[in-house]
Amino acid sequence: MKPLTLLEVGDLGGVVIMFIIIMILGGLFISFIITLIVKISYEWKGDKKFTKKQFIQSMLICLLICGLISGYICGGGI
Secondary structure: OOOEEEEEEEEOHHHHHHHHHHHHHHHHHHHHHHHHHHHHHHHOOOOOOOOOOHHHHHHHHHHHHHHHHHHHHOOOOO
């Protein structure tokens, strides 16, 4: 007998969507926290300013890295 995946069990689409939304929100939260740490360390001396564009770019880079890590974990690796 082959093992069933979550989608093959039937009528668990809501659980799958909920799991995906939780992963996205978790990634956003983690990247926001990391970006705040980067901003604080960048502005520590007081002579440099962390712009809104840099904040968004840093958050997107962190979000992409979180996506790669979660994809590797959920995909089972190679």
